[in-house]
Amino acid sequence: xxxxxxxxxxxxxxxxxxxxxxxxxxxxxxxxxxxxxxxxxxxxxxxxxxxxxxxxxxxxxxxxxxxxxxxxxxxxxxxxxxxxxxxxxxxxxxxxxxxxxxxxxxxxxxxxxxxxxxxxxxxxxxxxxxxxxxxxxxxxxxxxxxxxxxxxxxxxxxxxxxxxxxxxxxxxxxxxxxxxxxxxxxxxxxxxxxxxxxx
Amino acid sequence: xxxxxxxxxxxxxxxxxxxxxxxxxxxxxxxxxxxxxxxxxxxxxxxxxxxxxxxxxxxxxxxxxxxxxxxxxxxxxxxxxxxxxxxxxxxxxxxxxxxxxxxxxxxxxxxxxxxxxxxxxxxxxxxxxxxxxxxxxxxxxxxxxxxxxxxxxxxxxxxxxxxxxxxxxxxxxxxxxxxxxxxxxxxxxxxxxxxxxxx
DNA sequence: AAACATATATTGACACTGTCAATATATGTT
DNA sequence: AACATATATTGACAGTGTCAATATATGTTT
Numbered sequence: 001x002x003x004x005x006x007x008x009x010x011x012x013x014x015x016x017x018x019x020x021x022x023x024x025x026x027x028x029x030x031x032x033x034x035x036x037x038x039x040x041x042x043x044x045x046x047x048x049x050x051x052x053x054x055x056x057x058x059x060x061x062x063x064x065x066x067x068x069x070x071x072x073x074x075x076x077x078x079x080x081x082x083x084x085x086x087x088x089x090x091x092x093x094x095x096x097x098x099x100x101x102x103x104x105x106x107x108x109x110x111x112x113x114x115x116x117x118x119x120x121x122x123x124x125x126x127x128x129x130x131x132x133x134x135x136x137x138x139x140x141x142x143x144x145x146x147x148x149x150x151x152x153x154x155x156x157x158x159x160x161x162x163x164x165x166x167x168x169x170x171x172x173x174x175x176x177x178x179x180x181x182x183x184x185x186x187x188x189x190x191x192x193x194x195x196x197x198x199x
Numbered sequence: 200x201x202x203x204x205x206x207x208x209x210x211x212x213x214x215x216x217x218x219x220x221x222x223x224x225x226x227x228x229x230x231x232x233x234x235x236x237x238x239x240x241x242x243x244x245x246x247x248x249x250x251x252x253x254x255x256x257x258x259x260x261x262x263x264x265x266x267x268x269x270x271x272x273x274x275x276x277x278x279x280x281x282x283x284x285x286x287x288x289x290x291x292x293x294x295x296x297x298x299x300x301x302x303x304x305x306x307x308x309x310x311x312x313x314x315x316x317x318x319x320x321x322x323x324x325x326x327x328x329x330x331x332x333x334x335x336x337x338x339x340x341x342x343x344x345x346x347x348x349x350x351x352x353x354x355x356x357x358x359x360x361x362x363x364x365x366x367x368x369x370x371x372x373x374x375x376x377x378x379x380x381x382x383x384x385x386x387x388x389x390x391x392x393x394x395x396x397x398x
Numbered sequence: 399a400a401a402c403a404t405a406t407a408t409t410g411a412c413a414c415t416g417t418c419a420a421t422a423t424a425t426g427t428t
Numbered sequence: 429a430a431c432a433t434a435t436a437t438t439g440a441c442a443g444t445g446t447c448a449a450t451a452t453a454t455g456t457t458t
Contacts, residue, residue, distance in 0.1 A: 009405090009406065009407075009452085009453060009454080010406085010407080013406080013407090029314065030314075031314050034443090034444065034445085035444085035445065035446085036443085036444070036445080044407075044408090045407065045408050045409075046408090046409095046445095047407075047408070047409080047410095047446085047447085048406075048407050048408075050407095050446080050447090051405070051406050051407075052406090055445075055446075056444095056445065056446095112365060112369065114368075114369055115228065115229075115230050119369060119370065128371065132371075146379070147379070147380070147391075147394075148377050148379055148380060148387050148390075148391060149377050149378040149379045151372075151375070151377075151378075151384070152377045152379075152384055152387045152388055152391065153391075155363070155366070155372060155384060155388055156359065156387075156388035156391045156392075158362065158366065159358075159359050159360075159361075159362030159363040159365075159366060159388065160355065160358050160359045160362055160392075161358075161362070162358075162361075162362035162365060162366065163357065163358030163359055163360070163361035163362030163363075163365070164354070164358040164362075166311060166358075166361060166362070166365070167354070167357065167358060167361065169313075170311065170313055170318060171318065172327065172331075173350075173354060176350070178347050178348050178350075178351045179348040179350075180345070180346070180347055180348045180351075181346070181347060185350070185351055185354060188347050188351045188355075189351060189354055189355035189358065191347075191395070192346075192347060192351065192352075192355045192392055192395035193355075193359075193391055193392060193395070195346075195394060195395040196390070196391035196392070196394040196395065208423085208424060208425080208434090208435065208436075209435085209436080212435080212436090233414090233415065233416085234415085234416065234417085235414085235415070235416080243436075243437090244436060244437050244438075245416095245437090245438095246417085246418085246436080246437070246438080246439095247435075247436050247437075249417080249418090249436095250434070250435050250436075251435090254416075254417075255415095255416065255417095
């Protein structure tokens, strides 16, 4: 009396679990990603995932790392098209980051949920550092004397963009235009930081 | 055969539950605030809190509302001491908000955990709007023509400050000084935004 | 081919959670 | 005194993450 032979090994469970995690993330947000649900969607028992992710945090950390790389790609693509002035680079960076956040709210949120993700993870940090380095070297194109050093610019623009996305996703204000310049609020606040780039 | 008479009614359970919630928040962060734990600390059964908070979200929303008022008080205190230039007001606002976030990481985090808190709650929104209005009228002191309208400034400075706190709490960078101006990075990025205030 | 080690999956349990229904006991009002 | 209401308890249910014990495939060595 043989049991049915195959179907015990999934074959590529790790990838399946990750895909399920992404689906759940987009559908219902970071908190809905549970070990048991990704297992369920992968057609596997509730304890099977432990062989590929030692716990929930590790799974979510891997997901976040992939997302940071995705964001990195988007930023790189934008930056490499027109390697022009530092101001343009800063604009591109901020707009790409904000666009990513607004288009994929759930994905963006996970990136900053340090209760769900292990921020000391080496791969995750490397993914974040990659983005920062890209921003720094973009700013560094400038040969001019600037009012502040490049790290101040990088931190300022990243903080601004991140804060803006957070508050937009939180629905703290509506998107509108600046009543003086006529440009969008988003463009206006980015320009406000860029203005300080000059000597 | 009488049971022991008192001790059934707690007397002031609502206040006790809130106090417990704050203690847990400071000790272990927003996620550690559970209905059952606040009940336990208040010496009451696990289902007693329902009479005062209909569910966990309501409890956390009330906590967040109180925290926003606390932040409001801190900002008001700073602003009312020296009602000087708009630039000074913006500086005070940003520095007070950042100080609050860095001093009380767990409290600050809860304010932006929209998975735990009902952001459509009227009291909560009123508390947030109160802060925004205060910022707007502080900026509005200016009679000069400005480069952007007051809402752009308000959103820019709040986004910047919020983003900065988030990334500091996330340990994305260390506090350092700007190598050109010599001032702290925090002061530098605030100045970067303030520079754009002028015509 | 046989034996063994390893990787992968299952089953079942434990302690914890939020929430609900049913019940008990105070308090307040008529 | 009677009744309504506010407040608290008990017990249950469906979830969760994680662990230990077990089963089954795969890979390697002999």
